[in-house]
Amino acid sequence: MANSGKSYQSNLDSALFALLLDPAAAESLQAQLLDGLRRKILSSNAFCGVRLPASRVLAAELSVSRTTVQIVYDQLISEGYLVTRQGAGTFVAQELPHLSRVASVPRHPPAPVARWRPFQSALPDPALMPHAQWARHLDRAWRAPSADLLARPDPLGWYPLRAAIADHLLAWRQLACDPQQVVITSGARDAFEIIFRALLPPTTTVAIEDPCWPKMARTLMSCGARAHPVRIGPEGLDPAQIPARARAAIVTPSRHYPTGRSMPLSSRLALLEWAGRSGGVVIEDDYDSEFRYRGQPLPALAGLDRLENVLYLGSFSKLLSAALRIGYMVVPQRMLPQIAAYFDAVGGQTSLTPQPALASFMESGEFALHLRRMRRVYARRQAYLLSAMAPAQGFVELAPDAGGMHLCAGLGPKLQGRVSDREISAEAARAGLCVAALSDHCSLPHGPEALLLGYAGFDEDTLGDAARRLCALLARMG
Amino acid sequence: MANSGKSYQSNLDSALFALLLDPAAAESLQAQLLDGLRRKILSSNAFCGVRLPASRVLAAELSVSRTTVQIVYDQLISEGYLVTRQGAGTFVAQELPHLSRVASVPRHPPAPVARWRPFQSALPDPALMPHAQWARHLDRAWRAPSADLLARPDPLGWYPLRAAIADHLLAWRQLACDPQQVVITSGARDAFEIIFRALLPPTTTVAIEDPCWPKMARTLMSCGARAHPVRIGPEGLDPAQIPARARAAIVTPSRHYPTGRSMPLSSRLALLEWAGRSGGVVIEDDYDSEFRYRGQPLPALAGLDRLENVLYLGSFSKLLSAALRIGYMVVPQRMLPQIAAYFDAVGGQTSLTPQPALASFMESGEFALHLRRMRRVYARRQAYLLSAMAPAQGFVELAPDAGGMHLCAGLGPKLQGRVSDREISAEAARAGLCVAALSDHCSLPHGPEALLLGYAGFDEDTLGDAARRLCALLARMG
Known part of the structure; x- marks a missing residue:
């Protein structure tokens, strides 16, 4: 880790390579190098005892003659900043003449890494992620990236990944959509922010299930929305209990989180009827429906709705790895212009790095x-x-x-x-x-x-x- | 891309592998498979003409006998859903008996990829990114990830990356900080959201430079903050023009964006004096200071302040690649508990995927x-x-x-x-x-x-x- 000798070694190299010498300046290159090197050495007591780059290497990097570097090293040896060890090279002295304390900050030891504890829910087994395959897809995507990967990233996401997700939803969730309706996000919170900023008025009231994901109310509040919890019954959220001012409802129809109940068809139809009548949107959080062990799962609510008033949310955090932080939402066609305008105004946030690897992982069939x-x-x-x-x-x-x-x-x-x-x-x-x-x-x-x-x-x-x-x-x- | 035959091939495989057969159900496995296969084939006209997996492969995947699969294939051939071609295998028919239109959505061609146009500013040359090195670091980090990488991700970021950034800032920007003060973000917008939600009251007034990054005001508004633009003079933002109600000021002291002026020491000291007097915070956006061609750059304002009232923002979007979407902020010690509480409440958003690769890329000296x-x-x-x-x-x-x-x-x-x-x-x-x-x-x-x-x-x-x-x-x- 960062406190090893190796890291500080390259860090001193990095500090020296950052030096700027100006051939047009009044001061000679040698004087500039002497001054710069002295200041770099003094900038941190972390450099004490660290080996300097060979004069030949530093000379090449800074575009000066090797003699210039050697003269400067000799000068700093005579000043006590540097020491030589026979056959081992030149080192920063262990005890420096006038160690500046300005830039030295004592480092605290890193906080211990938080392990997953047994019975943590919504966690796929990190050890079963097919790491070798995944690393191969990452390497293939980025070793010699296509011109499209180097072009201006689409804030809605890497198109082949959006197409692979559309294929997946058709195969696994009986949800048919155009890849352009799929928007890549950094997960559910990012999706909620996009929805509540791009599509709904500020301080929208949102009906949420009670019980639900504990961070939901805080997440909605941080988007400026107001959560209105509705205690669910055996048939799920009852649309009759949604307040008249609500413009959205967030539900988990396939498997209610965390009780695991699925919403019967009658409740689904009632919810779609509420949306059609009130002009509200239904947000379907379909977080882990792929893990179904017996019986046929009910198709996605968004499919029943033919993506008219339902936004569908999915995530790879539960299917693949919590480290990815890639999710997606499927957006009704009529809402796409507002989503695009929102991204034009503020830009996208999701890293492109994992996206082409995930796309080819899905296209290859390895994901299924x-x-x-x-x-x-x-x-x-x-x-x-x-x-x-x-x-x-x-x-x-x-x-x-x-x-x-x-x-x-x-x-x-x-x-x-x-x-x-x-x-x-x-x-x-x-x-x-x-x-x-x-x-x-x-x-x-x-x-x-x-x-x-x-x-x-x-x-x-x-x-x-x-x-x-x-x-x-x-x-x-x- | 996704419309190729190859993709639909594996997509049909994926759809079939998603079938669930229940040995405990009243219906026989054969009847379940027949019904499931028929429904899958009907679910999309994209499957027309696509080859089915060999009966041996499907039987193994679904844990049924090969004979069961063969009987089902034969039945569907007699119903006209499937056809056989001598020596080539079994295929979905080109014309299906009763093609359900429910799940078929015509796909629009993808929007053309947006190319970077000449004179685009703040863009590093994507062709000069050391892709082979970068892919090697990605592959090394993820091929057989360490137990720490599989543990619960720290929402503040991967510690070795935070340590490598602290090393980099000391070497390049004369800014000394503890790695625990470095918070990994998805870029400047993410940083502003964290700052304005975790550290400042809602609807805080923020002094911003005018001119500035055009998305700034919209980004602040989307965080709930109110931007108060101050026209900058030759010495940068004049603290005397910051309104009394402002609790924050966002500045680009190293190189004002986009005029390129640097803020003289007198203005820097005046700004720090304003922060100390008013209890406000200064947000230093140091977006590309590493690209300095002549003379020594002024050290970071946050270093002058010793990280008391200044938050420092950096980004790899300009140093390395716009596709990464990794930035960071350096936070005064006293503000860390609020940042940690914010992440506890709503969780982090930044993908872990690129972080260990970027850490080792920096540690190796290749980044410098x-x-x-x-x-x-x-x-x-x-x-x-x-x-x-x-x-x-x-x-x-x-x-x-x-x-x-x-x-x-x-x-x-x-x-x-x-x-x-x-x-x-x-x-x-x-x-x-x-x-x-x-x-x-x-x-x-x-x-x-x-x-x-x-x-x-x-x-x-x-x-x-x-x-x-x-x-x-x-x-x-x-």
Whole structure:
């Protein structure tokens, strides 16, 4: 890492290569080099003891003669700034004559890297990402990039990736769209910002599901929108409870987050009817529907709507890797001019670096094979977790789920009324487990209580060990 | 691209691999496969004529026997959905019995790729990016990523990159900071959003330079801030003209954008004095100071301030590639807790993909060598442009600039009063040249007029040809 000798070595090189010598200046090149080198050495005590570049190398880099560099090195040796070691080269002295303290800042040790803790939900297993394939696609895209990749980046995203996503949605979600309706984003927050700034008036009221993704209300607030939570029933969000002033509703119809329920067709049609009648837009967050283990998933709501009033949001953070930060939205044709105008005004934010690699990864079919493989692995992990949690019967209520990446475990008779899901979550956190409380996903009072147990991101050994610890903890609290 | 046969081939595979068969269901696997396959084929007319996977491959993928797949294929052949060609395999029929139109969307041809046009400013030459080196760093970082890379990404950025940036700033900008003060962003807009949401009250008034980056006011507005433009004089932004309600000032002290002036020490001290007195923050946008061709650049304002009240913004979009979308800000220690709390609340947005590659590219010294090489190339291109524009003497006023990536050409006596910089810009756009008008960078009335001629991004042939066309155009308009 950065505190190694190697890094400071190249950093001194970098500092010296940054020197500017002006042949037209009144001062000689030699005097300029002497002054510049002395100042660079004094600029940081991190350089103490570091080797200088060979005089030949520095001379070539600065376009001066080697003799000039040697004279300057000799001068600084005589001043005590530099020392020579027989056969090893020239080094900055360990003790400098007048070490300037101005530019030296003590470095704190880096904060420890945050590890994923067992039962973290919405996390694909980072170890199962096909890294070698992915690195090959990155290398191929960028080693000798096409002229199109070097042209002005389209703020809506790299076209072949948008086309590959359109193909994927047709194959996996029965959603037909033109690639030009697909807009690449840095994830759900970026998508919400684009939607609430480009398409809707400021301080729009938005109906959201309660419970929902805990950052939702804060994210909407940071976009200037106002969240209006609606407690969902067994059939999902009831459009009759959307306030008249609302101009948008955010829903997770395929699998409600985090309870996992899917919205029946009747509720879907009612929601589309609300949108048509009120002129509102429905935002469908379809975050992990590809991980379906049994039965046919209901097609995307946006497909039912034929992309008239529904914006569809997808993400690769759950399908592939949380590190990518690539998501997308599919936009009704009539809204595209406003989106384009917004990007013209403020520009795009999403890095182009991963986009061509992801496009060829999808075009090659490797992405579909990966999803299918993960579906098998995650289905096994869900079954394993269910069996590993068997000792907690009576404490929590667990049932197989037809899809998803976590289980939502209600509190059983041995816990109900004695302890809250939040207290269990806090106790589990002390034991190193990331068990989220369902009531922390509610902003309305008297939210339902349950524990969220993410299983997709962890192998069976880890899940087994974590389940044993959680069972013991629940038995103690019951 | 996506419309090739190859892509649809793998897309049909992908669609079939997405099928879910449930051994526990009432329907037989064979009936489920027959129904699923029929629906997939009908879902898009893009599949017409496409070859199906071999029965052996599909059987293995779906965990059914090969006989089951063969029976289903035979059934669909008899129904007219599939056809066989001797020795070539099984294909979707060209004409389908009852083609469902629901999911078929005609695809528009992609919009043409936008090429960079000569004289675009703030653009590094995409052809000179060391692509092979860059791809090697990407491949090395991701082929077999370290456990730290697979851990929970730090929303403030990949630590070794933050450390490499701290090293770079010490070497090139005489700015000393701890790596933990460096926050990785998706560029200037992202940085402004973080600053105005995390550190300042909503609807903060911000003093900005006039002229300035044209998207500045819109970007600030989209963050909820209110821009108060101050017309700059020869000494830059005068703190006496900052309104009392302002809590922030955004400046480009090293090289004012786009006039190229640098702010003298007296103005810098006055600005720091304003910040100390008013409790305001100064945001230093140091966008291209590394490209300095003569003389020593003034150190960063943030260094003079010792990072007390100044936030420093840097970017790799101008140093390396516009496609990266990686920038950074250096934050005073006392403001770090608020930044961390903001990221806790809403999460980070910047892709991790390029970060470890950029870190090792910087640590290896290749980045410093690249900057030095670009400095030589861009200095030559500036000199070349000056000579190529010699025929326009009297029409425009051009002088060598000690740094930067564009020249700011005032209107000469043969044009002044006859034609505005905006009219020239519009005429140049019709001729395929991207000559920006200085007055388009002003939001206050009676802005100064000049033409911005970016030279860094274009080779001498392109610059020479573009300069000839511009000279002819100016002569016609004069």
